[in-house]
Amino acid sequence: MKLTILGGGGFRVPLVYGALLTDRGEGRVTDVVLHDLDAGRLQAVARVLAEQAAGLPDAPAVTATTDLDDALRGADFVFSAIRVGGLEGRADDERVALAEGVLGQETVGAGGIAYGLRTVPVAVDIARRVARLAPDAWLINFTNPAGLVTEAMSRHLGDRVIGICDSPVGLGRRIARVLGADPNQAWIDYVGLNHLGWVRGLRVAGRDELPRLLADPGLLGSFEEGKLFGVDWLRSLGAIPNEYLHYYYFNRETVRAYQQAEKTRGAFLAGQQARFYEEMRDPDAAALAAWDRTRAEREATYMAENRETAGAGDRDADDLSGGYEKVALALMRAIARDERATLILNVRNGATLAALDADAVIEVPCLVDANGAHPMSAAPLPGHAAGLVTAVKAVEREVLAAAESGSRATAVKAFALHPLVDSVNVARRLVEGYREVHPGLAYLR
Structure with missing residues (x-):
């Protein structure tokens, strides 16, 4: 193959x-x-x-x-x-x-x-x-x-x-681990968009164990998301958000931390990886060892500004191993061999979430077989989550429309409608700023 x-x-x-x-x-x-x-x-x-x-x-x-x-x-x-x-x-x-x-x-x-x-x-x-x-x-x-x-x-x-994305997989694994359950035997009720989803339940042998986690402040505060979001906020939500929702729930603090950082994440990775590829110009360099060393540093500094804002400390060693490649392999195996598997994936909605149309791509548990990935039924999102999901999906649709039409006005609309951009004037300046630094956006007219 x-x-x-x-x-x-x-x-x-x-x-x-x-x-x-x-x-x-x-x-x-x-x-x-x-x-x-x-x-x-x-x-x-x-x-x-x-x-x-x-x-x-x-x-x-x-x-x-x-x-x-x-x-x-x-x-x-x-x-x-x-x-x-x-x-x-x-x-x-x-x-x-x-x-x-x-x-x-x-x-x-x-x-x-x-x-x-x-x-x-x-x-x-x-x-x-x-x-x-x-x-x-x-x-x-x-x-x-x-x-x-x-x-x-x-x-x-x-x-x-x-x-595919490894964030929901990692989140489900952390929740199962802190509850003393085998992640491979747990059913994770996860729903939303990519980097915008919530775990609403984790079933082991037919029993939802998430209420037990939410009721125990010690357990809830012992893993990455508990440290990142805080016990009180997670209990208020009654769910465990994907780590990327920290950008929404604690936006001002995160933006301030990023502005004060010595380097942005992108600048840090650009420099770090440039050193790796430069090292690889030496034909005698140990390629795998250099890659391992660089990857360890990359993973350890993931979302560092968010964790600093929340006082969450360093990442746990168990969270430094990646995971998206395992999702990809499981997905390929299920399709190529017709081995039924349940994976959290990004697929077209169909009738899964009533708040979105059939063609909207969502992130939910799917049953995978030789015919592809089939989204499984999901209970409706609560109002606060449904509002955020529909707002961000509307922004994505404006991005797709701008990319297809080349319309600068539509690109401005995409920025202005996003919940984390609070001004039409800011949206206009963003479009102009990005057109200046990205030759690939010259198509926006």
């Missing part, structure tokens, strides 16, 4: 390949094609993968190419893990937003809109090429903003594109 990874020179690709190395089952991936626009990054990642596969004679064969069409032809699965504008673009997204006093995070608020506006046209082109060159392939979208990009691609690939 052939897997094509778009953004194959990206830093997290070795996580995916490492997961593939654990698969010995029938119908496993035997050929991996890495595609990237940067040949130097491709070569660096290929070296890491070669060291990962050392001593494993049946490891998937790896090839690399800068030709997109060649990479797609004959693919059974396509992973889209691109970053339009690179980490320098992410740093610019943060800088422009923070100068206006609003959040610049890559998937939330102004930064997420800017990233979406320059990513959607590229993602749509990829989707069209997949439909033409690999019509039977399943496209698994890693590209952020994951829900928005998955919805853009679904307009051309239908249900054959599925978005």
Whole structure:
């Protein structure tokens, strides 16, 4: 089976390949094609993968190419893990937003809109090429903003594109762990949009254990989200929010912390990864060791400003292992082998959430089999959550409309309607600021 990874020179690709190395089952991936626009990054990642596969004679064969069409032809699965504008673009997204006093995070608020506006046209082109060159392939979208990009691609690939994220998986794992339950045996009632969802229940052997967690301040305050949001707020919500909702619930504090930080997250990662890729220019450098060292630092500093604002301390060691590659492997196995699995994924809504139309991409538990991912029924969201979900989905739709039409006015509308952008004038300045720093947004007129 052939897997094509778009953004194959990206830093997290070795996580995916490492997961593939654990698969010995029938119908496993035997050929991996890495595609990237940067040949130097491709070569660096290929070296890491070669060291990962050392001593494993049946490891998937790896090839690399800068030709997109060649990479797609004959693919059974396509992973889209691109970053339009690179980490320098992410740093610019943060800088422009923070100068206006609003959040610049890559998937939330102004930064997420800017990233979406320059990513959607590229993602749509990829989707069209997949439909033409690999019509039977399943496209698994890693590209952020994951829900928005998955919805853009679904307009051309239908249900054959599925978005994934490790945030809900990590959240469910932490809740199960603190309750003393096996995460693999727990049913997680999670619903929302990507980076905008809530765990409303966690069932073990048919019993919802979440009320027990909410009733115990010691347990509730002992894990990442309890530290991040605070026990009182979680008990008020009666649910455990995805960590990214910290940007909404504690927005002023987070923006202030980001403004006061020595470097934004994007600037930090840009510098850190630049050092890694520069080190890989030395043919004698130990590629895998350098990658491991860089990844450990990356994970340990994740959402550092939010944790500092909340006084949450350092991340637990169990939360430093990633996870999205495991979701991807489980998803591929379920489809390729018709092994039924339940996974939290980004898929088209259908009739799952009455507040949204059928084509809206949502993030919910899905039953996966050879025919793809099927969203499972979900109880209605409470009013506060439904309002936030519908407001942000409306913004995503304006981003898609702006990307399709090239309308600057529609882009302004997308920014102005977002709950974390509090002024039409700020929205106008954001559009102009982003057009100045991103050549890829010259299409907005």
